[in-house]
Amino acid sequence: MGTPVSPDPTPDGIPATTTVTAAAAAATTVTAPAAAPGPVAGPAAERPPTGHDGRYLGRRRLYLRRFWRNRTAVAGVAILLLLVLFSAFGQLLTPYHFSDTDFSALTQAPGTEHLFGTNQGGNDVYASAAHGLQRSLVIAVSVSVLTVAVSAVVGAGAAYLGGRTEKATLALIHFLLIVPSFLVLALVSHKLAGDWRVLVLVLTVFGWMSTARVVWSVSTSLRERDYVLAAEFMGVHPLRIVLRHIVPNLGSLLIVNLTLGVVSTVLSESALSFLGFGVQTPDVSLGTMLADGAGTITSAPWLFAFPAALTVLLTVSMTFVGDGLRDALDPTSTTGAAGGRR
Amino acid sequence: MLRYVTRRAAGWFLVIAVATNATYFLASSFLDPRSNFKELRPVRTDEQVSRALAPYNLDPHEPLLHRWWDWLSGVVLRFDWGRSPVGVEVNGEIGHRSLVSAQLVIGATLLSVVVGVALAVHTASRQYGWRDRAAQALSMALFNVPVSVAALALVLLAIRLNEQAGWHFLYVAGERSPDVEGFWATLGDRAAHLVLPTLTLTLTGYVGHHLTQRSLLLDVIGSDFVRTARATGLTRAQAIRRHALRTALIPTAQSVAFSIPAVFTGAVLTETVFGWNGMGQYFVQTINKNDVHGTVATAAFAAALTAIGAILADITTVLLDPRVRVS
């Protein structure tokens, strides 16, 4: 049997680029297509310094310069940095270890002794939060990075190579997409539970498809671009074309998916934990804390509030950073011209 | 058109078959029914365990391919999905449960699409207006709320409302009341129980459709043909409804099928919170009890739901897009 029948999302004639996932759409809201007719759209003159000695500024420095000019992006970086610092060193500021149980203080509200209070088992919420954030951050970021890397290479590669490779890859993606991956996740993580590294692996293996599909559909339009054609006629190696011309031009898409991947990983992980298939005690993640706190939301709101606040800060800062990166990387971004959100 | 849909449906059936069989092998290798006997006292010997499991086609000493063949012929010939490690028939378990869950998943999916698309149309015609921003902010907030939290919040709210009203009109537990009789009464009772879980899934599920449809619409609103439509005398809002929406709906129709697995995941959590005897809860139980056949049946059910969604999506696409009809 050749290819399993794929739920071809783009019947003949419909531009494939319009298939955007919810995730991608969530953050591409700024790039509204209100391109002005007639006059040049987009920032025209980005004048580099004039005096010239034959050495050229790398594009990375130009990107960086644009990024630092964006205030929300800088705020995002600041929050993210604080969160990272908290997750790394927060535990040093408290005498309690997250797994210590203080039987003299069960379900205690926040106070001087326990800064964020304690839970039903007498664990210090501050220490747990610091550790949980670290755990979630590590899981979410590594899953997100791995997922995006896999989907970028698979999606762009399939689109560029075309032919049978493309068909087979799409068939696989569509197959994995409709298989209730959550069930498989639960199955596998139930068996191998406890080790967060296994969780990272499993979440990656079953998490790359939807991004890969979006990447593929955008890449198919990039594949037709003249600059890809030009590179081919210059004799540039196919792998180099994918890595240098297709993947970077997916940049904003990948960044959006990277930031939202972090959010969705935190959500997946918390769903698994809620059902008892995720990170297992004694280990703690934001997901398990959310799940624990959700049960006592009326009687002990702090158990929910602190991990929830950390989660929101994490997702919001990631979004800010992603937005800023997109604006810096996308020279034709119309954020300003579209009268965007200011 | 009928040929097109039949062909697609056949394809989907194939996908379900492959997915179900793959799950069988996955479940067989990850779930070990023998471990159910570990806690039992007196300690059973390996042989005793095998003997206990053999009638249910779960004996690990039997080669996997043999077990698979037996299971498969049972499903194909008698639609018998096998038994649990303690001998309970899977068919008996899933009959009622699958109906309950299907109601929930399909209802929530339809509502999500309707709410999401409607909101998208409303906000896209007022891009950057306050309503657009508010809806955007709300959707982004809901996007970050785990299903379990949303469900719990609704439970709390419902309890509060019930107290305020002094009338128990919102049901927060179970999928039906035990003592209702008569057709209309049963129907009403079921519907009343459906409200909160469906609401939970809709609230967390519509976001994707809203944001995707909004950006699709904004793409289309900027396109030449919408401008042409306005040039013939339509207002912006009319042009969006009559020309942009129909075109922008095509990718959404296609994406609904792919959203169903996520809705199903949500259903698992929702059923757990609301204490429903549905497929989701069954799934959690079967995994915890190392019930290979039950797990596989749940997977098949989820795949079938997705396929139904996909076929509906195909039909919708054909109705919306003349280009598919012609080719």
Add this chain to the structure above:
Amino acid sequence: MTLAPARPTGPENPGPGPERPGPENPGPGSGPGPARPAPVLSVRDLRVSFPSEQGPVQAVRGVDFDLLPGRTLGIVGESGSGKSATALALMGLLPPAAHLEGRILLGGRDLAAMDDTRLARIRGKDIGMVFQDPMSALTPVLSVGRLLSQALRVHQDLSRKDAWEQAVQLLDLVGIPDPRERAKAFPHEFSGGMRQRVVIALAIANKPSVLVADEPTTALDVTVQAQILEVLRLAQRESGAALVLITHDLGVVAGHADDVAVMYAGRIVEHAGVDELFARPTMPYTARLLAAVPTAGSGVQRPLLPIAGEPPSPVALPAGCAFAPRCAVARDVCRTTEPDLTAPAGRPGRVACHRAQEIADGTLDPAGPAGSAVALTPDRAAARRTPGEVVLRVEDLVKTFPVTRGALLKRRTGTLHAVNGVGFEVRAGETLALVGESGSGKTTTLREVLRLRAPEGGRIEVAGTDVATLRSAAQVRELRSEVQIVLQDPTDALDPRLTVFDLLAEPLRAAGADRTAVRSRIPRLLDLVGLDRAVGDRFPAALSGGQRQRVGIARALAREPRLLVLDEPLSALDVSVQAEIVNLLVRLKRELALAYLVVAHDLAVVRYFSDRIAVMYLGHIVESGATEEIFARPRHPYTRALLSAVPLPDPQRERRRERIVLRGEQPSAARLPAGCVFVDRCPLHREADESVRTRCRTERPSTVGAPDGSDHRYACHAL
């Protein structure tokens, strides 16, 4: 009706001009007497700006004009001149972010002050619009009959059936064959030309008094353009509407407008009757534009004079006259004060120029001293003196594509004969132009050459090597350095995420050049194409169109090829920039002894830098020969039709000349006729006697040389 500024309305100065010509072609709405009819549309001080990161972009900066009933006003300008923004402002279709000022008076109502709901009642009913790109202008999911009847029912109280009936009549009016059947078809089942007819039908459905056509033929092939312009004229006559014809093509304006307004940097800089404007341009920009535009006319060839510099960016307009930095006769005052649009004494029309009076009096040549710009004359003679070695030889090239049906299981249902037995050679220092409309196989031919693989049929020899003999990827890579390409749209051909330095480094790195070699080569490449070295730091988005095309050329030259393949190298550029690039290409060819293979649809442009021309139709070369020979003595009926369809920027000749309007459009190459491929549209075939007609139908004509013994060759039975 009172109009605020008490200034002359319309282009003609109502003052007693002795040489003022009366309207040559009074429209059906205007009376025969001297009394001027009231304008249907009056635009006063129209200003449009868009917000941007650098502050507001002033797209339109104070435009005034009057449109008289039944007349055609041509608005000409290059990209960024504000002509499209003006059109959208008239229709009330500007994007929400745009800021609009001024007054647009239509039938006593000010459109600029209306909201969308009130405007919608006027759009389509009193003012209709024809858009540029017919491929995207029609809603893909609705049938054209439904689109039309919907447009009718918006403004008229019609039953569905009556509206459909009228829709069918409209389709018939705009020349759609079998309109009753075709009304049920969807836009994707129509060709580009047919879709544009539908768009025109939509625009005139409710008989508006004003039609706005924004580049209505730019996206179409030249033979189809002629048809569409005819339909537009017919539609105008049927509805009695006044037409605002917006275009960059001076030829279209010359043939179809009564009055012309030239726009530059958001303002009208000259406004006059069409004969007056073309015969005696007053604004230096108009004069230079007319001197820069290439002509395909068979008259005497004149040199192309490029305008130095590029149109200003609308975010960074110079103080004073926007054209001053490029103007040969600018004075100090031009650089500080922006001139008003006024009527110089003794001339009809209005001009925005400080030196207009001197020019009008004939004491100043608006183009400036002719020696200031390098006149571009073809150095064909030089090329003939040194016939270089053959760099590219193509023999009997065949390329087919399978035609498939079905989304899932692709069944092959036919074969598309994209290229069928094409042969030619290109020598060092020589330019061969492959000319034809879209679908003629010229681009496929070029791609086959660039692929450097054994072709499906025939032979390709590059720099003496038969590409079929290349065995390894390394050999292909080596031969690649001999052939490079310059693509059509420089915006799309340059990866937007790489700086110019990285773009130019890419071919060098692909060839294995090391860091220092790349570093030293790139500044020299930039010098070679006349770009500032500082450009290396920029991203393509920060460059102008002309600069980008220079980067594209520099990149192609990076590996010192012997053959440069140019795919429509000028069609994405503005007229005033085209001449510069032509200039550059000619200079590079001379300096580097390059061979050019050019693919183009525009005969006029090709004339200025090709030595030989090969005309393609449906995958066949129907005629080839020396450039001037083809222009002077075209033989093949298709070549003749093609030449006659190119609009000339000269209203007198444009009106006088005999035009061969071909029927229909180039058919699909999936169903080639058994005989001559041109037979279905051939005017000679229709008039030929029976024996020739049979041969045309059954036998594919072979290529024969002209009787004069030159290399002028053509394939036709009827000659």
